[in-house]
Amino acid sequence: MILRFEITNGSRSPALAESVELGDDGTISGWRTVSPAGVGWFAGRLPEAELAEVRALAGAVRTAPAPSLARPGASTETLDLDATGPYSIAGSRDGLAVAARWLVQRLTDFPRAAVTVTHPSPEVARLEHRGTEPLRLDLTSVAVSAAVWRGYYEPAGTWSGVIGGPGEMEAGPGWTLDLPLEIDAPADPGITVHLAVDFAIRHGGSSMPVEARYEPDIEAPE
Amino acid sequence: MTAPEGPIPGQRIVKPADAPDTNVPGPLRLPAAGNAAIARLLQSAPSPAALGDLMQLAGNSLLARIALPSAPAGGAPPAPAGLAGGATGSEIADLQMKLSRLQASAAPLTEDGKFGPLTEAAVRTFQGSNGLEVTGQPDAATRTAVDTAFAALSPPVRVQVALGSTGLDVGFAQQKLNAAGATPRLAINGVFDNTMLGAVIAYEIVAVHRFPQGIVDATVWAALDAGTQGGFVADEGASNTPIEQLTPSGTANALGVQVAGTSLHPVTGVGGLTSGPAVHELQQKLNTAGATPPLKDDGSFGPKTRAALQAFQNGKVPVTGTADAATWAALDAAAPATTTGSISRTWDEVVGGATYGLTSNYSWEIQKTRMVVTAKVNFVGLAPPAAWFGHVPAKWNQFQGVDPATGRTMPIDFQMTRGGGGDSNTVEVKRGNDRANAGEWYLGDTDAANTIPHEYGHLIGLQDEYQLHPADYVRVTGHEPPVGDAGGPATPPATIATGIQAAMVARSGVAAKAATVGAGLKPGAYAQRVVAEYALLAPVNLAAVAEVPGPPKITGLPAFTTTGEVLSDLDNALRDDLPRYDTIQVLSYSSGSIMGDQSRVKDPHDHGAQPRHLAQFMTILGQALGGTWEARRR
Numbered sequence: 001m002i003l004r005f006e007i008t009n010g011s012r013s014p015a016l017a018e019s020v021e022l023g024d025d026g027t028i029s030g031w032r033t034v035s036p037a038g039v040g041w042f043a044g045r046l047p048e049a050e051l052a053e054v055r056a057l058a059g060a061v062r063t064a065p066a067p068s069l070a071r072p073g074a075s076t077e078t079l080d081l082d083a084t085g086p087y088s089i090a091g092s093r094d095g096l097a098v099a100a101r102w103l104v105q106r107l108t109d110f111p112r113a114a115v116t117v118t119h120p121s122p123e124v125a126r127l128e129h130r131g132t133e134p135l136r137l138d139l140t141s142v143a144v145s146a147a148v149w150r151g152y153y154e155p156a157g158t159w160s161g162v163i164g165g166p167g168e169m170e171a172g173p174g175w176t177l178d179l180p181l182e183i184d185a186p187a188d189p190g191i192t193v194h195l196a197v198d199f200a201i202r203h204g205g206s207s208m209p210v211e212a213r214y215e216p217d218i219e220a221p222e
Numbered sequence: 223m224t225a226p227e228g229p230i231p232g233q234r235i236v237k238p239a240d241a242p243d244t245n246v247p248g249p250l251r252l253p254a255a256g257n258a259a260i261a262r263l264l265q266s267a268p269s270p271a272a273l274g275d276l277m278q279l280a281g282n283s284l285l286a287r288i289a290l291p292s293a294p295a296g297g298a299p300p301a302p303a304g305l306a307g308g309a310t311g312s313e314i315a316d317l318q319m320k321l322s323r324l325q326a327s328a329a330p331l332t333e334d335g336k337f338g339p340l341t342e343a344a345v346r347t348f349q350g351s352n353g354l355e356v357t358g359q360p361d362a363a364t365r366t367a368v369d370t371a372f373a374a375l376s377p378p379v380r381v382q383v384a385l386g387s388t389g390l391d392v393g394f395a396q397q398k399l400n401a402a403g404a405t406p407r408l409a410i411n412g413v414f415d416n417t418m419l420g421a422v423i424a425y426e427i428v429a430v431h432r433f434p435q436g437i438v439d440a441t442v443w444a445a446l447d448a449g450t451q452g453g454f455v456a457d458e459g460a461s462n463t464p465i466e467q468l469t470p471s472g473t474a475n476a477l478g479v480q481v482a483g484t485s486l487h488p489v490t491g492v493g494g495l496t497s498g499p500a501v502h503e504l505q506q507k508l509n510t511a512g513a514t515p516p517l518k519d520d521g522s523f524g525p526k527t528r529a530a531l532q533a534f535q536n537g538k539v540p541v542t543g544t545a546d547a548a549t550w551a552a553l554d555a556a557a558p559a560t561t562t563g564s565i566s567r568t569w570d571e572v573v574g575g576a577t578y579g580l581t582s583n584y585s586w587e588i589q590k591t592r593m594v595v596t597a598k599v600n601f602v603g604l605a606p607p608a609a610w611f612g613h614v615p616a617k618w619n620q621f622q623g624v625d626p627a628t629g630r631t632m633p634i635d636f637q638m639t640r641g642g643g644g645d646s647n648t649v650e651v652k653r654g655n656d657r658a659n660a661g662e663w664y665l666g667d668t669d670a671a672n673t674i675p676h677e678y679g680h681l682i683g684l685q686d687e688y689q690l691h692p693a694d695y696v697r698v699t700g701h702e703p704p705v706g707d708a709g710g711p712a713t714p715p716a717t718i719a720t721g722i723q724a725a726m727v728a729r730s731g732v733a734a735k736a737a738t739v740g741a742g743l744k745p746g747a748y749a750q751r752v753v754a755e756y757a758l759l760a761p762v763n764l765a766a767v768a769e770v771p772g773p774p775k776i777t778g779l780p781a782f783t784t785t786g787e788v789l790s791d792l793d794n795a796l797r798d799d800l801p802r803y804d805t806i807q808v809l810s811y812s813s814g815s816i817m818g819d820q821s822r823v824k825d826p827h828d829h830g831a832q833p834r835h836l837a838q839f840m841t842i843l844g845q846a847l848g849g850t851w852e853a854r855r856r
Contacts, residue, residue, distance in 0.1 A: 008798035069579030073659035153607035220605035
């Protein structure tokens, strides 16, 4: 193992519980609970160039640095290296901390059993399976919320609703589920809609609440 | 429930970003009429017609979340004279409190000092039921009538309590004994035990001047009530909503605890700041200390400033030509007063049993007619939206310094500017809508109007006001912890405490929440009995828990030995999840202010920015201008 990194925060709902592990051979795997690029299980292999960069950063660490206090309200960020064991990097902006956070984002490029949300039409939020393996979903109650922005993140309205879903089910490759939206955002190029869909992923006897997000970029003004 | 008030019906429920994101109203489906209203809002700024739609749909929680255009920079102005009878914000806040207690308002009014439609409606109701002309304006006659009616309200009914008594009244007596200086402080647990007996006896001797009887009877209550206001539950609004009245205790210090050995001054000069407010402050102090020739107060650290600094240092501190902590201490002693200053405050806080910390960089300038407080932010990552810069004055520019002895006033304006350098704060701007903290803000935050002012509070040195230990709550808010729920559920405190420890052994936040919240435990006196019972339990060694590979992976936990301090034990023993957070919440204290937990704590009396949040600047005004200043709503 080169590193293992976790971000947790139980003060939000659903709780943040992101993890990524990078193996010596470049295998990258982990779990996302709140993400615009899909929630669920991700696994793949990091290209050699990227792997070498992270390996060099991790290899340069011999002992865990003195812990720094997390900023008020910050999530718990724990980095685990073979040489150090787990230690907090909350508030750190050093190269390895930045790389670890980047790996959490990079992870979503390797979906194994995940679900993402898209916005194919103004009236629809669509859940889509990503990856090669199925996963069980609890869609008994699906909470959908939308934030409407004008220009560069100028608030223009919010909407939320709870939709009675199809219950517990298995989602595999090709699976989609359309969720109705009732928001009349005008078809204006200056308007951007962001979505968040809350449901749960089942594993064994437990349920893990997750939030799939749809967040197209908004260009900053010049 | 309280009714937040603003210029438009349906003001949003507010929360700080780094406060819990739970307890949101149940999502609802938006009816078609609401969609039409939204569509009209989306076209442009809200038109009167669109607002009319909203008015008709008042009460629809979805519409309540429709965002309105940002308040103009400069913040909330005083209420127009024609609308609020020329009253200041403080007078309006006082009026709101009294109208609520007189049950002239439909629901308890939020004491925000803003004369909105709910306050106006309450004024109309009061006028109508008291034979006054119904204008909706708090003219002099109306205010006099309100004051008279308020003064005529029945005092709280006090019950005699003695050793062995339990309940709300015991809790209120404990609050007032603490406010009177009980040593050691009494836990607000609603139990008249031997510790409280000692405090009562001491109070009887010192304050009541009688042979001690060890009881809080009518005489002792009268003295306690005369000494400290609050400490009872009053029905507010026509809704008869029971609201616990706050009990002031000591002087609030809302700042994070300064880390020992740190200076409030940034290093200035070679190797530190060489321009800006810190240099202005240095030059002013050097001039006051006798710099010859006097320095030009230009905020630029050049050879003349360095030479004057070295001259000052000579014989007092090592002559370095740089203003370090020791030099600043000498300068502060020689020349405490300046009109400009720069602060670099390194502080920490304990929230939810965990310790957090920050260095806040900010500056202030006393101008002819106002004081300006600036937090400069070095935004990294993505560009911050323009609206964020308006959120700060909208929430914070509501106060002025007042020197009652002279009648002098000085509005305090807060601003957030963009810039780098050693006197800036670094904030990373990120995509999405996650939980913000003092160093990470999110573009997709739909509650940025509250999030940014909360985080700004951290940038001027203020700590969080949620999930606090009792002593921290008192220090930060200047109020005794509320008695809250004194009766508790049927489960004895010791049983709940044992259940909490068992949940830690099981490493289960779900079990901890079941043992507390699930058992009916609510914040307040009974929960503090649980805290005390937990402290009596023998420590247990919790073995390390291996991770479950998953998917989903369930993280492992390191070995841990409990300490008896329940908040930190929960923080250390359990995974960082929502059940753990909910468990800590019920065993701790949170305020409803801008630095508190507004999504969970609704407190019409402690809402938004409060005078305590400006106390440091009142001290500065006193140093610079003389007198004793206090923050009041404009």
